[in-house]
Amino acid sequence: xxDAPTVRTQVHRLPERARYDRPxxxxxxxxxxxxxxxxxxEDGRARVLPTIQARVGDTLYLHGSRAARAWKAVAGGAxxxxxxxxxxxxxxARSAFHHSMNxxxxxxxxxxxxxxxxxxxLAAARAITHHVLPGREDEARMPTPDEFKQTILFAIPIDEAxxxxxxxxxxxxxxxxxxxxxxxxxxxxTRPGTPEPSPDLPEGIAVPGYVADARRP
Amino acid sequence: xxDAPTVRTQVHRLPERARYDRPxxxxxxxxxxxxxxxxxxEDGRARVLPTIQARVGDTLYLHGSRAARAWKAVAGGAxxxxxxxxxxxxxxARSAFHHSMNxxxxxxxxxxxxxxxxxxxLAAARAITHHVLPGREDEARMPTPDEFKQTILFAIPIDEAxxxxxxxxxxxxxxxxxxxxxxxxxxxxTRPGTPEPSPDLPEGIAVPGYVADARRP
Numbered sequence: 001x002x003d004a005p006t007v008r009t010q011v012h013r014l015p016e017r018a019r020y021d022r023p024x025x026x027x028x029x030x031x032x033x034x035x036x037x038x039x040x041x042e043d044g045r046a047r048v049l050p051t052i053q054a055r056v057g058d059t060l061y062l063h064g065s066r067a068a069r070a071w072k073a074v075a076g077g078a079x080x081x082x083x084x085x086x087x088x089x090x091x092x093a094r095s096a097f098h099h100s101m102n103x104x105x106x107x108x109x110x111x112x113x114x115x116x117x118x119x120x121x122l123a124a125a126r127a128i129t130h131h132v133l134p135g136r137e138d139e140a141r142m143p144t145p146d147e148f149k150q151t152i153l154f155a156i157p158i159d160e161a162x163x164x165x166x167x168x169x170x171x172x173x174x175x176x177x178x179x180x181x182x183x184x185x186x187x188x189x190t191r192p193g194t195p196e197p198s199p200d201l202p203e204g205i206a207v208p209g210y211v212a213d214a215r216r217p
Numbered sequence: 218x219x220d221a222p223t224v225r226t227q228v229h230r231l232p233e234r235a236r237y238d239r240p241x242x243x244x245x246x247x248x249x250x251x252x253x254x255x256x257x258x259e260d261g262r263a264r265v266l267p268t269i270q271a272r273v274g275d276t277l278y279l280h281g282s283r284a285a286r287a288w289k290a291v292a293g294g295a296x297x298x299x300x301x302x303x304x305x306x307x308x309x310a311r312s313a314f315h316h317s318m319n320x321x322x323x324x325x326x327x328x329x330x331x332x333x334x335x336x337x338x339l340a341a342a343r344a345i346t347h348h349v350l351p352g353r354e355d356e357a358r359m360p361t362p363d364e365f366k367q368t369i370l371f372a373i374p375i376d377e378a379x380x381x382x383x384x385x386x387x388x389x390x391x392x393x394x395x396x397x398x399x400x401x402x403x404x405x406x407t408r409p410g411t412p413e414p415s416p417d418l419p420e421g422i423a424v425p426g427y428v429a430d431a432r433r434p
Contacts, residue, residue, distance in 0.1 A: 012286050013282050013286070033304060036265055036267075036302070038253075038265035040261060040262060040263045044257055045257060045296050046256045046257045046263040046265075046296070046297070046298050048255035048300045050322055052318070068229065070230070079262050079263070080263070081255070081265045082265075083253055083266065083267060085267040090409075095357060095364070096357040096359050096360055099346060099357065101251075101269070101349075107266070126313075132307055133403065136309060139398050139399075140309075140311065140312060141311055141312045141396060141398075142313050143314045147312070177417055178419075179358060181356055182356075182414070182418065182422050182425050185412070186350065186410070186431060187409065187410035188250075188407055188408070189407065189408060189409075189410050191405070191408065192307075192403050192404065193306075193403070193406050195399075196306075196401050196402040196404065197399070197401040198386040198387055198389075198401045198402075200386075200389070201399065201401065205398070205399050207401075211309065211403055214403060
């Protein structure tokens, strides 16, 4: 286990769950479908919104609408705190107190830079489309300059982040082990269902393999 | 569609997706397994963490550890912003720009009150255990006074909240409809897998029905 990059990324509560290595952090950022972005608004109070992200190397890209008031403070250079969380299972202990979840989460701090370079805009759009569904970035029509004007893409360096990971069975206190009560883990898995073609889809366009066989991660 | 309760809960971006009615808000808070809680820390910068919630009537309960630094500001009366988000599917449009997700989300503002009344503590612990897995609250051993001392339970009134809901197929621009490209929705469903008994489980304790047949919601 490496050290936390900064004081505020140091995990104090249950430090045995802390991970500071980039491969762990990157995998969680890649696998989590969405993230939650928090920032302090002009009134000093915190806001948080869900959005989609995509990682390209050492950069996390976030997607927002230019029309949304919410993103204006972020675009203005506010510092953000991003959380990406994957729940892998319910940890059912004998005691309510030791109930938990198996999860993998990342918290990332940074100042969001608005992406304006045309090449970087296109790379970020491709990365976000890939993040939604790998393979889609090769088929979807990429944004026009006018569409890019309606979108805000933010870049945050991945250099102040920590992860927390819990795995394994419940950890009950010794006296509770004799309780006549089932204990264990109930895994949770998110899977794609049956693709639903758009009502305006012309006949004869088959479901692509990357849609039919999609699995997360 | 009713009106937003306050200025900051008013949905400006894509207002046709806004919902301000309590049944919609309550159902999302009940169905989302976890939520993300944001607040402004002492340094004025936003923090966000995932945690578990449970709704009882007009109150949202949040669970934290007393040992966690993170919750101290919240316990001290800081205002919080809570987001609960459920992703129902990937919306695959012809254009990357119109890619979206079908989702249901709630954003709730409020000041967290620390729960200290013994009866309310027990009711909140039961509600949170029920939220994890309905039925578990009747079997799990409820917390002792000492365990309650290690836990922080917060109560937030559900009176300043808004929801956003997107459903249905992609909405492509007219010129893109002729592209030879599949478009539609790929639903995402989270389901429990096979229960994994704890290694320290005595033989002869069967998996309870509420575990074996668990479904979210």
